[in-house]
Amino acid sequence: MGLLAVTGTDLVQSLVIGVVNGAVYALIALGLVLVYRSSGIFNFAQAEFGTVAVYGAYFSFSYWGFPYVVAAVFGVACGTAAALLTERFVIRPLAQGPKVTLLVATAGIALLSIGTAFWRTGDNALRFFDPLTQWQGARIAGVQISGQRILTLVLLAAAVAALTAFFRSPYGLAVLAASQDPDASALVGLDVKRISMLVWGIAGVLGAGAGILLQGGNAFTPGAITSLALIPGFTAAVIGGLTSLPGAVLGGMVIGMLESFGRLSTFDFVPGASSVSVFVVLLVVLLARPEGLLGGRTA
Amino acid sequence: MSAPETVLSTTGVSIRFGGVQALSEVDLRADRWEIVGIIGPNGAGKTTLFNCITGFYAATSGRVRFKGEDVTDLPVHQRAARGMGRTFQNVGLVKGSTVGENLKSAQHLQTRYGALGALFGSTRASEVEREATERARAILDLVHLGHLWDTRIAGLPYGIQKRLEIAAVLATDPELLLLDEPGSGLGPEEADELGDFLLDIRERFQLTIVLIDHHVPLVTRISDYMYCLNLGQVLCEGQPEDVRNHPDVVRAYLGIDPDAEVA
Amino acid sequence: MSATDVTRTDLPVVDVTPTDDEAPSTEGPTVAGRVARGLAWLALVWVLLCYPGNVLSPFDVPAFDANRMSEAVIFAIIGLSLNVLIGYAGQVSLGHQAFVGIGAFTSAYVVTDLTQEVVLGVLVAALVGAAQAVLLGLVSLRLTGLYFALVTLVYGVMAQQSIFAIESFTGGTAGKIAPRPTGFESDFRYYYFSLIGLALVLLVDWRMLRTKGGRALLALRENPRVAQTWGIDTKAYTLFAFGVSGLFAGLGGGLLAHRDLQVVANPFDFNLALVFVLMTTIGGLRNRLGVVLGSAFFAFLRNGYLVEKLKLEEGIGPIPGPLGAIDMSPEFAPLVFGPILLLLVLTRLPGGFGQLARPFQEWLAGRRFRWIPADDEVVVNDVRA
Numbered sequence: 001m002g003l004l005a006v007t008g009t010d011l012v013q014s015l016v017i018g019v020v021n022g023a024v025y026a027l028i029a030l031g032l033v034l035v036y037r038s039s040g041i042f043n044f045a046q047a048e049f050g051t052v053a054v055y056g057a058y059f060s061f062s063y064w065g066f067p068y069v070v071a072a073v074f075g076v077a078c079g080t081a082a083a084l085l086t087e088r089f090v091i092r093p094l095a096q097g098p099k100v101t102l103l104v105a106t107a108g109i110a111l112l113s114i115g116t117a118f119w120r121t122g123d124n125a126l127r128f129f130d131p132l133t134q135w136q137g138a139r140i141a142g143v144q145i146s147g148q149r150i151l152t153l154v155l156l157a158a159a160v161a162a163l164t165a166f167f168r169s170p171y172g173l174a175v176l177a178a179s180q181d182p183d184a185s186a187l188v189g190l191d192v193k194r195i196s197m198l199v200w201g202i203a204g205v206l207g208a209g210a211g212i213l214l215q216g217g218n219a220f221t222p223g224a225i226t227s228l229a230l231i232p233g234f235t236a237a238v239i240g241g242l243t244s245l246p247g248a249v250l251g252g253m254v255i256g257m258l259e260s261f262g263r264l265s266t267f268d269f270v271p272g273a274s275s276v277s278v279f280v281v282l283l284v285v286l287l288a289r290p291e292g293l294l295g296g297r298t299a
Numbered sequence: 300m301s302a303p304e305t306v307l308s309t310t311g312v313s314i315r316f317g318g319v320q321a322l323s324e325v326d327l328r329a330d331r332w333e334i335v336g337i338i339g340p341n342g343a344g345k346t347t348l349f350n351c352i353t354g355f356y357a358a359t360s361g362r363v364r365f366k367g368e369d370v371t372d373l374p375v376h377q378r379a380a381r382g383m384g385r386t387f388q389n390v391g392l393v394k395g396s397t398v399g400e401n402l403k404s405a406q407h408l409q410t411r412y413g414a415l416g417a418l419f420g421s422t423r424a425s426e427v428e429r430e431a432t433e434r435a436r437a438i439l440d441l442v443h444l445g446h447l448w449d450t451r452i453a454g455l456p457y458g459i460q461k462r463l464e465i466a467a468v469l470a471t472d473p474e475l476l477l478l479d480e481p482g483s484g485l486g487p488e489e490a491d492e493l494g495d496f497l498l499d500i501r502e503r504f505q506l507t508i509v510l511i512d513h514h515v516p517l518v519t520r521i522s523d524y525m526y527c528l529n530l531g532q533v534l535c536e537g538q539p540e541d542v543r544n545h546p547d548v549v550r551a552y553l554g555i556d557p558d559a560e561v562a
Numbered sequence: 563m564s565a566t567d568v569t570r571t572d573l574p575v576v577d578v579t580p581t582d583d584e585a586p587s588t589e590g591p592t593v594a595g596r597v598a599r600g601l602a603w604l605a606l607v608w609v610l611l612c613y614p615g616n617v618l619s620p621f622d623v624p625a626f627d628a629n630r631m632s633e634a635v636i637f638a639i640i641g642l643s644l645n646v647l648i649g650y651a652g653q654v655s656l657g658h659q660a661f662v663g664i665g666a667f668t669s670a671y672v673v674t675d676l677t678q679e680v681v682l683g684v685l686v687a688a689l690v691g692a693a694q695a696v697l698l699g700l701v702s703l704r705l706t707g708l709y710f711a712l713v714t715l716v717y718g719v720m721a722q723q724s725i726f727a728i729e730s731f732t733g734g735t736a737g738k739i740a741p742r743p744t745g746f747e748s749d750f751r752y753y754y755f756s757l758i759g760l761a762l763v764l765l766v767d768w769r770m771l772r773t774k775g776g777r778a779l780l781a782l783r784e785n786p787r788v789a790q791t792w793g794i795d796t797k798a799y800t801l802f803a804f805g806v807s808g809l810f811a812g813l814g815g816g817l818l819a820h821r822d823l824q825v826v827a828n829p830f831d832f833n834l835a836l837v838f839v840l841m842t843t844i845g846g847l848r849n850r851l852g853v854v855l856g857s858a859f860f861a862f863l864r865n866g867y868l869v870e871k872l873k874l875e876e877g878i879g880p881i882p883g884p885l886g887a888i889d890m891s892p893e894f895a896p897l898v899f900g901p902i903l904l905l906l907v908l909t910r911l912p913g914g915f916g917q918l919a920r921p922f923q924e925w926l927a928g929r930r931f932r933w934i935p936a937d938d939e940v941v942v943n944d945v946r947a
Binding site: 353354355374375376379380383384385387391392393394395396400403404405407408410412424428467468471 | 773774777778780781784785787788789790791792793794795796
């Protein structure tokens with residue numbers, strides 16, 4: 001009974017699904033880590049940049065007759081614009097205050113985005129946006145993984161590589177300098193405002209991209225990405241160590257797998273096993289190793 | 300005549316932060332009613348020593364004894380409960396509250412009443428509150444700042460805040476007072492008055508005082524015994540005049556050799 | 563000893579006597595002023611005590627409205643609970659809906675499954691709320707503000723998906739029945755029942771703040787090092803704050819359960835947690851009246867009362883309703899305007915509703931009606947991070 005009923009195939013399938021879903025969480029986590037590392041701010045609205053992107057792509061495609069690719073790019077642009085607006089009107093005025101205020105403020109932005117989506121599109125309207133690729137994908141361990149998901153994994157790897165390279169470049173170093181000491185950075189000639197815009201712009205692109213990748217091929221509703229992916233995403237970021245990019249990926253995989261194991265029928269006796277396991281792991285990691293699995297000191 | 304009672308002693312206190320040995324083998328002693336002065340250049344570890352004594356830092360090795368009891372493993376508030384009072388370099392007060400509230404909060408340990416009684420306004424609670432207010436006012440009058448009872452700390456000038464901080468720590472009814480640079484920001488005449496004030500409260504409140512400051516003349520004048528710290532170690536100790544004029548001390552502060560020939 | 567005793571020539575004499583602008587007026591109000599204030603007080607009391615219950619009132623308030631007013635009262639309790647945590651203890655909880663929900667289910671369980679009186683159910687709910695809050699408080703002792711906020715967030719989500727899904731406790735998707743207390747069955751009577759709860763909470767909060775516990779909390783929130791040197795056990799007091807916060811939240815949850823007559827897990831989601839934080843912050847932290855006003859405002863916004871009474875949707879005659887004009891369904895109003903208000907408060911009006919209400923408060927107390935700028939510190943700024 002119970003635990004013994006799990007077969008090897010079940011486990012492997014869970015693992016595969018976990019990794020694939022984990023890629024999604026990892027993408028969100030990457031954006032979170034980027035912003036946190038650059039400014040110490042926890043951006044609650046990260047997933048909503050994706051939602052804005054998806055709606056932008058959808059509307060331009062379905063109502064304005066944009067060609068598919070253009071619509072997708074337009075969507076990313078919308079998401080990025082949302083990020084830049086947030087930076088200008090919410091982050092910059094409050095940047096000097098404590099980080100928790102900013103957390104609450106970005107949470108407010110997320111709520112605003114969700115509310116606006118509901119308002120403009122009507123309650124719970126289901127929309128459908130074609131996936132970026134029609135490729136059926138591959139079959140691994142008996143689980144069909146769509147082309148979209150494989151594309152997500154590939155783009156995730158690319159994003160990590162690009163961001164790692166970025167932080168080694170002069171621009172990236174400038175960002176880190178500004179995050180540690182904005183006043184000193186300004187004194188040596190770094191344009192702190194531009195740097196802030198750059199960071200949030202990139203975060204916007206990441207979030208927007210994540211949204212389009214996530215939702216392509218699925219029906220989406222207002223706030224969908226936030227409710228499905230934000231909390232696992234930031235748990236992933238925290239577990240991986242809020243300052244580590246590879247950590248975000250690792251964290252994403254861990255959360256993906258935890259969730260998918262939690263859904264195994266053996267754990268049916270624990271209601272909400274997925275979220276319990278996530279909570280327990282989060283607590284254990286934070287209490288035992290606050291810097292996360294791969295996080296170092298925030299220099 | 301009996302030997303003076305040792306109120307505070309640290310034996311072999313050392314502490315390490317990462318790669319830095321902030322304190323090494325510091326032995327310090329303050330006997331009852333003494334004023335002990337600690338001088339030394341910036342970064343010598345004076346405040347770190349205070350933090351170890353009061354419990355904000357846990358020393359890597361060594362013991363701290365207070366009134367004969369080993370308090371090395373006690374948390375800060377329990378050392379305070381035993382009579383250790385302390386001031387801070389950046390004015391330890393609740394800046395968002397009024398002077399009166401600060402002085403009443405400082406008497407936390409003296410206001411003894413049960414939580415339930417507090418919640419429902421028992422007579423005992425009201426009485427204790429009233430006593431606390433009276434004590435607070437009396438101490439405030441002592442520093443001649445009684446008229447500031449309802450004023451928020453945040454708007455007040457720095458010098459006034461420092462005096463209020465001393466008033467607050469006096470309200471905790473301490474036996475030992477650890478003062479961290481009480482004279483900072485004061486000119487020589489004000490420093491002089493501070494010295495008189497400290498001598499006065501030592502008498503009035505039967506205190507033992509350990510004092511860190513950069514006003515070397517002030518510290519020399521009022522101390523019964525003096526230490527000079529440098530780079531986390533006791534550079535020299537002894538009678539104030541001797542310490543002040545010691546070549547090592549001069550070298551540490553000024554970076555020159557007082558014995559060297561002037562060209 | 564007088565203040566002039568020590569004015570020696572070399573001591574800088576600082577004149578810190580308040581100027582005329584700041585000094586409170588020493589004469590009382592005029593006769594007309596007194597009459598006006600008396601009438602205002604009477605009107606306030608009437609609005610609170612008579613209007614919602616259709617007692618001594620020419621208006622006939624439908625039961626549905628009385629029910630919505632109960633909700634406003636309960637939200638006020640929840641706001642005060644979160645205020646203890648954020649305003650007094652300096653910790654942000656993004657999972658407060660879990661505290662409330664656990665209270666709601668506990669009370670329903672005690673009354674339905676254990677067949678006890680509602681008053682006992684609500685009391686137990688409060689205690690359970692306190693206990694669970696203290697557990698979370700123990701976690702907070704080890705984590706700094708931001709990480710702790712995240713833990714509360716995940717806790718809240720977990721509570722909804724896991725704890726509230728335990729069939730025996732919560733009745734699963736069907737939920738749990740929560741009957742009204744005897745003697746307070748009608749919606750009107752229940753309003754007074756809730757009001758009693760609010761009065762109790764306000765009393766405890768007020769007494770706590772005036773005594774050493776409250777002072778200890780304020781000291782430890784702003785300057786924990788100094789608090790410790792004054793002998794305040796900061797850990798114990800942090801847990802104490804969590805306990806009080808949980809107590810109030812559990813009480814609110816219990817009252818909510820019996821108002822709704824049935825408790826289900828659905829409403830206790832993350833959006834609700836955000837609404838709680840928003841309403842407390844917009845109300846103005848550490849200002850009880852502000853928090854009550856802010857919470858009531860959000861409750862009325864959410865349940866459509868404001869939109870209905872102010873005709874924000876349909877408009878009045880030729881004047882179009884603002885919500886109708888922008889084609890916004892009333893249920894989304896809090897989601898959109900809440901954050902906008904929050905941002906306004908954070909950037910422009912740190913004291914929130916409380917700050918707006920201060921002039922009126924002062925006037926009702928017999929003092930001059932004047933604008934009081936917020937304290938130097940932006941209110942949310944001193945939350946430990």
